[in-house]
Amino acid sequence: xxxxxxxxxxxxxxxxxxxxxxxxxxxxxxxxxxxxxxxxxxxxxxxxxxxxxxxxxxxxxxxxxxxxxxxxxxxxxxxxxxxxxxxxxxxxxxxxxxxxxxxxxxxxxxxxxxxxxxxxxxxxxxxxxxxxxxxxxxxxxxxxxxxxxxxxxxxxxxxxxxxxxxxxxxxxxxxxxxxxxxxxxxxxxxxxxxxxxxxxxxxxxxxxxxxxxxxxxxxxxxxxxxxxxxxxxxxxxxxxxxxxxxxxxxxxxxxxxxxxxxxxxxxxxxxxxxxxxxxxxxxxxxxxxxxxxxxxxxxxxxxxxxxxxxxxxxxxxxxxxxxxxxxxxxxxxxxxxxxxxxxxxxxxxxxxxxxxxxxxxxxxxxxxxxxxxxxxxxxxxxxxxxxxxxxxxxxxxxxxxxxxxxxxxxxxxxxxxxxxxxxxxxxxxxxxxxxxxxxxxxxxxxxxxxxxxxxxxxxxxxxxxxxxxxxxxxxxxxxxxxxxxxxxxxxxxxxxxxxxxxxxxxxxxxxxxxxxxxxxxxxxxxxxxxxxxxxxxxxxxxxxxxxxxxxxxxxxxxxxxxxxxxxxxxxxxxxxxxxxxxxxxxxxxxxxxxxxxxxxxxxxxxxxxxxxxxxxxxxxxxxxxxxxxxxxxxxxxxxxxxxxxxxx
Numbered sequence: 290x291x292x293x294x295x296x297x298x299x300x301x302x303x304x305x306x307x308x309x310x311x312x313x314x315x316x317x318x319x320x321x322x323x324x325x326x327x328x329x330x331x332x333x334x335x336x337x338x339x340x341x342x343x344x345x346x347x348x349x350x351x352x353x354x355x356x357x358x359x360x361x362x363x364x365x366x367x368x369x370x371x372x373x374x375x376x377x378x379x380x381x382x383x384x385x386x387x388x389x390x391x392x393x394x395x396x397x398x399x400x401x402x403x404x405x406x407x408x409x410x411x412x413x414x415x416x417x418x419x420x421x422x423x424x425x426x427x428x429x430x431x432x433x434x435x436x437x438x439x440x441x442x443x444x445x446x447x448x449x450x451x452x453x454x455x456x457x458x459x460x461x462x463x464x465x466x467x468x469x470x471x472x473x474x475x476x477x478x479x480x481x482x483x484x485x486x487x488x489x490x491x492x493x494x495x496x497x498x499x500x501x502x503x504x505x506x507x508x509x510x511x512x513x514x515x516x517x518x519x520x521x522x523x524x525x526x527x528x529x530x531x532x533x534x535x536x537x538x539x540x541x542x543x544x545x546x547x548x549x550x551x552x553x554x555x556x557x558x559x560x561x562x563x564x565x566x567x568x569x570x571x572x573x574x575x576x577x578x579x580x581x582x583x584x585x586x587x588x589x590x591x592x593x594x595x596x597x598x599x600x601x602x603x604x605x606x607x608x609x610x611x612x613x614x615x616x617x618x619x620x621x622x623x624x625x626x627x628x629x630x631x632x633x634x635x636x637x638x639x640x641x642x643x644x645x646x647x648x649x650x651x652x653x654x655x656x657x658x659x660x661x662x663x664x665x666x667x668x669x670x671x672x673x674x675x676x677x678x679x680x681x682x683x684x685x686x687x688x689x690x691x692x693x694x695x696x697x698x699x700x701x702x703x704x705x706x707x708x709x710x711x712x713x714x715x716x717x718x719x720x721x722x723x724x725x726x727x728x729x730x731x732x733x734x735x736x737x738x739x740x741x742x743x744x745x746x747x748x749x750x751x752x753x754x755x756x757x758x759x760x761x762x763x764x765x766x767x768x769x770x771x772x773x774x775x776x777x778x779x780x781x782x783x784x785x786x787x788x789x790x791x792x793x794x795x796x797x798x799x800x801x802x803x804x805x806x807x808x809x810x811x812x813x814x815x816x817x818x819x820x821x822x823x824x825x826x827x828x829x830x831x832x833x834x835x836x837x838x839x840x841x842x843x844x845x846x847x848x849x850x851x852x853x854x855x856x857x858x859x860x861x862x863x864x865x866x867x868x869x870x871x872x873x874x875x876x877x878x879x880x881x882x883x884x885x886x887x888x889x890x891x892x893x894x895x896x897x898x899x900x901x902x903x904x905x906x907x908x909x910x911x912x913x914x915x916x917x918x919x920x921x922x923x924x925x926x927x928x929x930x931x932x933x934x935x936x937x
Contacts, residue, residue, distance in 0.1 A: 295328035298342060302349050307357075315368070316356050319603045320349070327599045330592050335547045344547040348600070351551060355558035356604045363564060367607035377567070377609045377636055377779070378674050380849040383840050384413030384464070386681060387784035388429075389443050391813045396444035396452050403455055409787055409833070410840030413779065414456065415464040415569065417682060419443050423475045425801050426538040429682065429811070430466070431571060432473035436556040446563070453564040462566040464611065467557050469597075470572035471539040474531075479540050483526040492549050493540045494532035494578060496521070501580070502530050508583055509534065514729040516804050534575055534584075544576055544593050554600045561605040567637065570594070573624065574614040586620045594634050595626065611637040611676065617688060618642050618666050625673040632673035640675035640778055642666065642689050647679065647769055648737075649689070650883040651745065652711040652721075656866040657697035658704075659883075662689045663868075664857050674851040675778030679769045680744075680786055684726040684736035684807055685712070705734075712737045712744050720746030720762065722792060724806045740810040742766060742789040747828060751791075761885060763789065763828050764925035767835045768881055771908070771927040774839045775870065775879045777855030785812050787836050788819050788829040842907050842929065848872035858898070864888050865922070869898070877907060878930040882922040890920040895930070902934030 299321065303311065310316055328345065335341050359367075370376050385406060389395065393402045396419075406414065418430025421440045426432060430440075439446050456463050472479060481489035496502050502521040509520045512535050521530045522537040532541040542549050557568055577589035594612065601608050612624035612635035621641070626634030646659040669675075687708055691701040710716040712723040723739030742748065746762035766789055774780040796808030822833035843849055848870045858867040864884035870877045878898050882888045892915055895904060904913040904920075907929040913920060922928065 292325050292328055295325050298328070298345065299324045302346060306353055310353055310357065313356075315364070316353075316603070319606065320352070323599045323603050324349075327596065327603075330596050330599070331547070333592055334545075334550075334589060334596075338547070341547075344551065348547075348551050348554070351555050352558070352600055352604050355555065355562065358562050359605060360562070363562065363605070363607070367605060370607035375672060375850075375852075378672070378851045380846055381844045382413050382462070382779050383411055383774070383843065384415055384462075384676075384779055384781040385409075385411045385784055385787075386415040386417065386678075386781055388417045388682070388811055389419065391811060392784050393814070395442070396439070396448040399452055400455050403459060403461070406461075407459060409782075409837055410844065411782065412460065413462040413464060413567070413781075415567075415781065418466045418468065419449065420466075420468075422473055423538070426536070427473070428536055428539060429807075431468050432471075432475075432536070432539050433468045434473040434475040435477075436467075437559055450563055457564065463564065464567035464569055465560060465565045466569045466571055467553075467560070468571045469542070469553055470575045471533075471535060471541045474538045474540055476540075483524060485527070488548075490527070490529075491546050492543060494543050495524075495527065495529040497529060499530060502532075504580055505532070505578070505584070508581060510583055510585075511729065513727055515727050532578065535572070541575070541578065543578075544589075550593060550596060554597060557597065557601065558604050561601070561608045565608070567609045567611055569611045569613055570597070570635070571613050573612050573635075574616050574620075586614075586616060586623070591623060591627075591634060594624065598626075598634055609636040611635060611639075613639060615639065615641045615683075615686060615688065617690060618662075622667045622669050625670050628670055632670050636672070637674055637676055637779065638669075640677050640776075641686070643675075643773070643776065644678055644680075645685060645687050645689050646693075647772060648685055648712065648744070649687075649708060650866065651765060651769070652708050654884050655863045656881070656883050657863050658689070658693050658699070659866050660857065660859075660863075661696045662693035663866075665690065665693060668853065671853065675776075676781045677773035677776050677778040678781040678783065679773055680741040680783040680810065681781075682783070682807065682811055684738050686736045709735045709737060712739065720749050720758070722748045724809060726806055738806045738809050740790055740792050740812065741769070741783065741786045742828070743792040743810075745769070747789055748791045759828065761924060763831050766832055768883070768925045768927055770836055771839060771929075772866065772879070772881055774836075774843050775849065775877070775929060776868070777849075777851045777853070777870070779851075780840075780843070782836065783810075785814060787833050788822055789832045790814070790818075839908065846870070846875070846877060846907070848875040848877055860890055860894060862888055862890065865890070876931070879927065880920075880922065880930065881927040882925060885924045887924060888922050890922070892918045892920070895920060899930060899932040900934075902932040905931050905933045907931055 393399050419439050420433045421435035421438045422432050478489045478492050517536045520534050522533040574585045576593050577587045578584040614624050624635050624638050625632040646662045650656045650659040687705045694701045694704050711719045712721040713725045722743040723737050726736040726738045728735040745765040750758035750762045790812050792809045793812035796802040802808045821827045821829035854871050856869050860867045866881045868879050
């Protein structure tokens with residue numbers, strides 16, 4: 290849309306740019322194309338301010354400086370990915386999330402582990418927060434005190450750039466976190482605010498008394514009700530109440546101040562110029578605060594993210610943005626943007642619904658809620674994709690819709706209580722070893738901590754020594770991964786899961802971590818144990834080999850690129866989860882059995898899906914044998930079916 294005022298301002302801005310930039314066709318075209326949208330969104334958020342033109346000028350000048358600092362090699366990558374704008378949708382991308390210090394100590398030693406990731410088939414690495422933070426009270430890195438400096442515990446900025454260079458030489462990608470909702474209370478902005486500096490006090494939400502905070506509390510949720518209840522913390526130095534939605538040492542940033550937005554976009558572009566390929570934007574649902582609301586998923590938060598996207602498109606269009614928003618299905622798709630034809634906000638989002646529903650299916654031994662929940666997932670725009678995962682550094686929340694639980698024949702409240710009880714070992718007959726996380730006595734809500742292997746029953750089975758149960762637990766681990774690897778989106782493994790790592794209870798003896806039981810599934814990797822991946826018969830070997838095989842098959846299956854080509858199928862068996870992945874030339878049918886007993890599929894269903902022919906399992910690379918017209922799946926078995934006979 291044409292904006293006369295935007296046109297006049299842009300003309301002035303362009304005339305003030307250095308001659309070299311004015312002659313850079315790529316930058317000028319991108320700035321000119323995106324500026325009307327940039328201007329209009331800036332007007333929505335800050336149009337009431339007298340200094341809006343000054344703030345916009347500051348923003349554009351910062352973009353110009355950031356572009357000038359972008360290397361020729363990265364600019365070439367930008368152009369390449371602009372031509373292939375669906376690069377992040379590829380079937381060839383598979384990732385792993387890891388804590389650097391717990392995986393291999395530091396950046397220098399990580400270089401030697403890149404070949405290990407290549408051995409597995411991983412080419413996207415998510416290094417958990419690396420930026421400088423306090424020694425204590427750092428929330429696992431999500432309390433940042435310096436966005437431009439690597440924490441000395443992990444290494445140096447130069448060493449990170451060496452890691453990035455090493456990854457890029459092997460055609461691998463790096464994802465890093467940008468903590469956009471809050472800073473550490475030890476950040477220089479917070480320190481200046483405590484000194485009474487008004488400019489920096491305006492970077493946060495500060496209140497002289499409890500009147501406004503108490504009004505906020507009426508509708509704000511409690512994220513950590515056990516160890517950080519309520520949402521405001523008193524600062525003696527300022528004699529002010531500070532908004533701290535997560536922990537009392539994490540001060541929420543005030544995006545109603547355009548200086549905050551400009552500074553945070555600058556932080557992103559600084560790291561983009563190091564060579565970061567994907568940014569995980571943390572806690573984006575909370576970016577805008579408004580009285581009388583939950584201060585989650587507000588329209589203004591989406592506009593903030595759209596401004597992040599527009600600025601990234603201008604300076605570094607080869608960079609992708611991931612929304613870390615663990616919210617309901619109807620809300621999460623909004624983080625791709627408002628367009629029905631393309632993503633104009635974030636490129637990627639976490640598919641937390643699929644993750645939680647998979648655990649529901651493991652606990653119930655059926656796929657009823659899983660099928661109901663995934664069928665009702667709203668569509669996402671073209672050009673966007675999911676991160677699909679089984680476990681991550683965080684707890685497991687049960688945020689899927691009540692309607693899916695109702696339709697499956699359960700009562701939502703009691704069903705969720707059952708799931709929590711099952712995975713925390715409180716349900717008789719449970720095979721899981723987990724811990725309840727952040728139980729809230731006000732509503733009975735709780736989440737779940739625990740490693741994938743322990744939640745899937747391997748810890749209990751190894752203790753009892755029943756080989757049949759060990760096999761079942763390993764098969765559960767493989768089954769869960771089979772879904773996230775074949776479903777539409779980028780599969781993201783969690784470090785340690787590829788070798789079936791059990792719960793790590795050492796956090797209980799660490800006073801810095803003992804009050805946060807999520808550390809139970811943030812293990813320090815024992816590389817001697819890891820070497821068992823090469824010993825046949827061990828859980829490590831079985832799981833590692835299976836994942837390696839699955840990732841290889843995925844990379845060779847063009848129909849698994851995410852072009853909104855994943856369709857849930859009805860196989861008329863409540864224990865099975867079935868879907869198809871289809872391109873113009875190829876089609877795969879996935880069938881997963883969540884029951885601990887064999888389940889059958891009649892050949893008539895196979896014929897309806899795949900026509901008459903030779904049915905083949907891509908995973909085992911073997912033909913499917915039918916028994917008197919039935920396909921039988923063993924407990925926790927999955928198949929990736931194709932028809933070897935070319936369809937007419």
